[in-house]
Amino acid sequence: MYQKRKYKAFILLCLVLDLLAMVFLGYRYLDRKIPDEIHIDRNSGLDLSQLSNLPFVSFGESITASGEGSYQLSCTLFGKIPFKDIKVTPTEADSILVSGSTVGIYMETAGVLVIDTGEILSEDGQLQDPAKNRLKPGDYIIGLNQQKISCKQDLIQDLEKIDGNPVTVNVRRDNNTIPVFLTPVQDSSGKYKLGIWVRDDTQGIGTLTYVTKDGNFGALGHGISDIDTGNLLSIKGGKLYCAQILGVQKGEKGSPGELSGLIRYRNDNVIGQICINSSNGIYGNFTNISDNNVTKIQAAASAPDVTGSSSASPKQQETSSWNLADYFSADDSQQISLRQMKIGYKQEVQTGPASVLCDVGDGVKEYAAEITKIDMNHEDTNKSFVIRITDQELLNTTGGIVQGMSGSPILQNGKVIGAVTHVFVQDAASGYGIFIENMLKN
Numbered sequence: 001m002y003q004k005r006k007y008k009a010f011i012l013l014c015l016v017l018d019l020l021a022m023v024f025l026g027y028r029y030l031d032r033k034i035p036d037e038i039h040i041d042r043n044s045g046l047d048l049s050q051l052s053n054l055p056f057v058s059f060g061e062s063i064t065a066s067g068e069g070s071y072q073l074s075c076t077l078f079g080k081i082p083f084k085d086i087k088v089t090p091t092e093a094d095s096i097l098v099s100g101s102t103v104g105i106y107m108e109t110a111g112v113l114v115i116d117t118g119e120i121l122s123e124d125g126q127l128q129d130p131a132k133n134r135l136k137p138g139d140y141i142i143g144l145n146q147q148k149i150s151c152k153q154d155l156i157q158d159l160e161k162i163d164g165n166p167v168t169v170n171v172r173r174d175n176n177t178i179p180v181f182l183t184p185v186q187d188s189s190g191k192y193k194l195g196i197w198v199r200d201d202t203q204g205i206g207t208l209t210y211v212t213k214d215g216n217f218g219a220l221g222h223g224i225s226d227i228d229t230g231n232l233l234s235i236k237g238g239k240l241y242c243a244q245i246l247g248v249q250k251g252e253k254g255s256p257g258e259l260s261g262l263i264r265y266r267n268d269n270v271i272g273q274i275c276i277n278s279s280n281g282i283y284g285n286f287t288n289i290s291d292n293n294v295t296k297i298q299a300a301a302s303a304p305d306v307t308g309s310s311s312a313s314p315k316q317q318e319t320s321s322w323n324l325a326d327y328f329s330a331d332d333s334q335q336i337s338l339r340q341m342k343i344g345y346k347q348e349v350q351t352g353p354a355s356v357l358c359d360v361g362d363g364v365k366e367y368a369a370e371i372t373k374i375d376m377n378h379e380d381t382n383k384s385f386v387i388r389i390t391d392q393e394l395l396n397t398t399g400g401i402v403q404g405m406s407g408s409p410i411l412q413n414g415k416v417i418g419a420v421t422h423v424f425v426q427d428a429a430s431g432y433g434i435f436i437e438n439m440l441k442n
Helices: 002-033 152-161 314-318 392-398 436-440
Strands: 037-041 057-065 071-077 081-091 095-098 102-117 140-144 167-173 176-182 196-211 216-219 235-249 258-263 270-278 281-286 325-331 334-343 352-359 364-374 385-389 409-412 415-424 427-435
Touching (some): 102 152, 102 167, 140 152, 196 258, 196 415, 196 436, 364 409
Antiparallel strands (some): 057 071, 102 140, 140 167, 325 334, 352 409, 385 427, 415 427
């Protein structure tokens, strides 16, 4: 009898745990599907048709006024249980100039980034590590003995002047500035060293997503992190360049591919100044510099058409007829494609056919794709939905999404709705995307 009661209690406990798990998972599912905040076109009104298909979910008929012209829309389960309030912000559904062109990126860190510490073979033949457990990977050196440090060259020059006396290294760590006291070690050549590996710049290739009407650009859809520390780089500035694709390493399962290219670091090849490196992308001022410091603009009537994709659906080809097609160019061989499109807000995004604008060596083209999953409230805003490349031409060339395609604009129903941000290592055809409104917040 006792054993039977224990068995019944165990079964009841399992049922209760299963019920709690179902409730928790159901809550998580709905929370991911229903956004905390949405923007709407004040001229079109509120359209929740993409959200109203969710089971057991209904939206209130009355609203609560909020500051700055926004309001709160209540969301309930079964029409009775309060679930969450959605902040609704009316705005003008503006247009932006959408790109897809490959660009070169050069950024300088705000201070000298510490990558790691290392041992020094001292003059007496002993291995010493003076910075171990004092400086950490991810620290930024901003001063040495009260002298400002802004680059590696500053640090090298100041180290040449020191002797064996202890030095004070001013370090920015976790947004705090702290002094670190180190004693230099004289190596076998007679030079004094601190035993640190450092970096003060980074460069690479990515994709320009858009340029706004006031001349600001957004690219990549994710931030640039240091390859060694994995931390988002703190930058003091940088430049955006035209870039030329030289080759493509095709992506495969377990091995992400990449675009390889050439960046000419010349003043006449600069097309923008980078000001911000954030988790949602890199941002700055789009300022082409030509021979006479005047931006060259080619009117749409005379601009060549590089938008076609043989595998694009008829509907996609129709939406490729833009009202404006400007080309900002630093030279005749490298052009930046910009096309005017309306913004699609996240509640307008739906699973199904979409397309991607990118350049894999023969100019910007539109390639067919499919959105397979949407997450309105992902912890990482640059992983808001899953996109899969379906265009056979692009699959034959790249295998799907490759490194260097980050920032490629994603289009759906004639609007730009986001940008490619990540590729899945185990499925090169698929990756994450960011909502365009999240990129535009910066």
